[in-house]
Amino acid sequence: MMPPESVSRGGVTLCLDEYFEPRPPIDVPVLRYRIEVAGQTVGELRRRLGETSDLRRYFGQIGYEVQPAFRGRGHASMACRQGLAVMQGLGYDEVWITCNPENRASRRVCEKVGAVLVETVDIPAGHVMYQHGIRQKCRYRVRV
Template sequence: MMTPMAMPPETVSRDGVTLRLEELVEPRPPIDVPALRYRIEVAGQAVGELRVRLGDTEDLQRHFGQIGYEVYPAFRGHGHATTACRLGLAVMHDLGYGEIWITCNPDNKASRRVCEKVGGVLAETVDIPAGHVMYQHGIRQKCRYRVSV
């Protein structure tokens, strides 16, 4: 868990990928925990976004995940999500987390590979409850990956 003295880094880089802190997102529904929104850059160009969610709620662990990422379609297939996710895990480690959860849709094979490449272990696939916001958006299941940071 993030300690009061811990400050997130504004930039972190690895293997040609940089995360640049864009915003500290205040808690708001449906996730209700603060988050760090990073821009994923390669050679100075934005190729996606990564969110580090600063909490440890059951809903984060089971449904949303504590790290969320998106690589824009034109930049997929180059390992940027994997590298960005590794950088996000390093941020979480530095903020005091020892273990986190990343979730993805069961049919998203690329995201499942990212979870596995960063050391995630598939714990289970869970059904989304009918009243949950994800269910309302057509999402019925999530794969839950446990990652040691």
Template structure:
């Protein structure tokens, strides 16, 4: 796993959206890597969450992704996830990563559009192994997107 060369930013902003560091999660199941948690905010209101998983394991790049995001239902379809994801890519670049992996379920069209907005390249769609924790939760495939930083 890559060591953090510097402290991650407390807050980044762009296009009316901010991500504000809200916590640091120690490595634990299922990803087993440290995770930065950010609140996605606009106009002083929290509209979602963003996670940056600090690792480069094959499991992380292939199934979980290094960046995860969720915009609460009342705030969707306004571009918040795309802007927050672009800000997350800045954080990863500042931490010394040369690429970032984002994964999503094939049927999650909104997340796939976000990947397109941040110029992520669809590398492949992979099947989840039957012995993987995601399979136990009913997830059968993941689309793998890569962004060169």
């Protein structure tokens, strides 16, 4: 089943921008969506389509980013809810979202969409994230 080109809810629209074939370090297909509000791009949401342990443990199956000028308005939460609904439509019954422990805004988004903190894990020294200075990830699971 192919994901929709766009989905809208609560004034926030996700528009499919790009499809990436599997490639390191994630090694699963990735869909990148623009997050739009009133026709203006405010951020992006990435859906990583796969079930690898590295994806569930470190990268997460959904990632999101909102431009600084648009933060604090609920756009990430609404976009994430839409992303979860599409994941459900693709056959997922649970989705993993990860974030850095110090990223309180991202942690709030996880909680707002019903994700539960499962654990905080250390990044192994040889992992690509460790090489970029990331030492831990909070792992959230949400049932869809």
